[in-house]
Amino acid sequence: MLGSGSAGNSALIATDHCKILIDGGLSARQLMLRLEQCGVTPHQLDGVLLTHEHGDHICGLEVLCRKFALPIYCNALTAEAIRGGGSLNGHRNWRIFHTGAEFAICDIVVQTFPVPHDAVDPVGFAFHAGTRALGFITDLGYATKMLTQRLREVHTLVIETNHDEKLLQNDPHRPWPVKQRIQSRHGHLSNAAAAMVIGELLAGKIERVVLGHLSRDCNTPELALGTVRLLLEKCDKADMEVHCATQFEVSPRFCIGETRPGPFQPTFDSIFFKVPTVASDKLGSDFSNRFRSATLPRDQSRDE
């Protein structure tokens, strides 16, 4: 986690073959600085993957992408909303996916799914590489059944613990409509709500939880960690690893698993553009099929 909180969010996921930024909601300067702390230069990034268009997830991308022309992976509505907001209008390298699609970026298979949040088409992700998986959900009002099902397969989960319900209710600075928005089914997960989601995943493969997107005024790492640890104790899982990401510093590096070293994996481009039969005017309507065709079982993709 390069940084996470209500003021800005970005994370780096990496295998031996691939480096992807998830969201770019820190200043370009901070993004570069924090990437450098991880031993990564922006040139090495294979792309930026976006959850949604809110400023705390995209504000550094205008400058970063102007400098480095990084591919941006997002759905069409999110791209439109960002461009409509006056950002990234000169950007040419968009990789548009349909929400719900599954596709590969190098050796990482990305599953996308809708999450309920007050953005145009917000998504969560499950990343699979080798035999291991990472779930990534920030900015959501509640966890849908489908989302919970997808996340039962992941070993590490990044999840937002946005606010403590009492601190939010008693906050003197936020007007009622704002509090209602945050607590609504299209707002953000409270510590207690996130703990419930984690509880539902305990029957799955989960081994580690990373908490993020904490509100600066209405939460503390102690409260978020305390709520989740209490739930884990109750469920007899007190030994599970739990971390809390913060706004101002890079988190420790979390090793989710090993990918087999070997020949370079086919890139998203090489698979995507290999399908030669579709006329260019049909590109839009055929996107979803083509994206599905871009997905290969991992073993098969390894052989190429």
Ligand SMILES: [Zn+2]
């Ligand atoms: Zn956010």
Ligand SMILES: [Zn+2]
């Ligand atoms: Zn948001």
